[in-house]
Amino acid sequence: MVCDICGKNPATVHLTEIIDNQMNELHLCEECAHKKSAQMEQQFGLSDLLAGLADFEKPGKDEKEPVSIKCPNCGLTYKDFKKIGRLGCGECYAAFRNFLGPLLKRIHGSNTHCGKCPVKPAAAGGSKGSRRKPDAQELRCRLQKAIEMEAYEEAARLRDQIKELEKKQANDKESNEKS
Secondary structure: OEOOOOOOOEOOEEEEEEEOOEEEEEEEOHHHHHHHHHHHHHHOOHHHHHHHHHOOOOOOOOOOOHHHOEOOOOOOEHHHHHHHOOOOOOHHHHHOHHHHHHHHHHHHOOOOOOOOOOOEOHHHOOOOOEOOOOOHHHHHHHHHHHHHOOOHHHHHHHHHHHHHHHHHHHHHHHHHHHO
């Protein structure tokens, strides 16, 4: 199959556009797909999406208007973040915390990470392939996902793991109180 735009190169990217309830399939080569993605980003950029989502949360009485908040490390303002759709540095997360939390919750459905953890490299003190032990909150999140996916054996295993962890934490707390 050849590219629908240039008609020369083999189509390696397949897009389905739905405009006004009409479906249109495009088969593009890499070069034309790159040009098409640049056009789409200009028409509807990530920053526009984030700006639209960020506007839903009104600041509380004691919070500053979000556009006047500035990161003390890189100087990025919340207004600039809304415009470009990217944070300037790691400190921006702390500077814009009150506004990013609700935004992340709206985008991802949660503002707490409930996914896999990276493997700890051996140089950082972990054995090859070692991972940190999940806490009860992470296990509950994984349990909920297992239930939603109807993976009941996995859900039962996670339920037992949570009970075991909570029992261990209760015993540890009891031991510390006796000491």
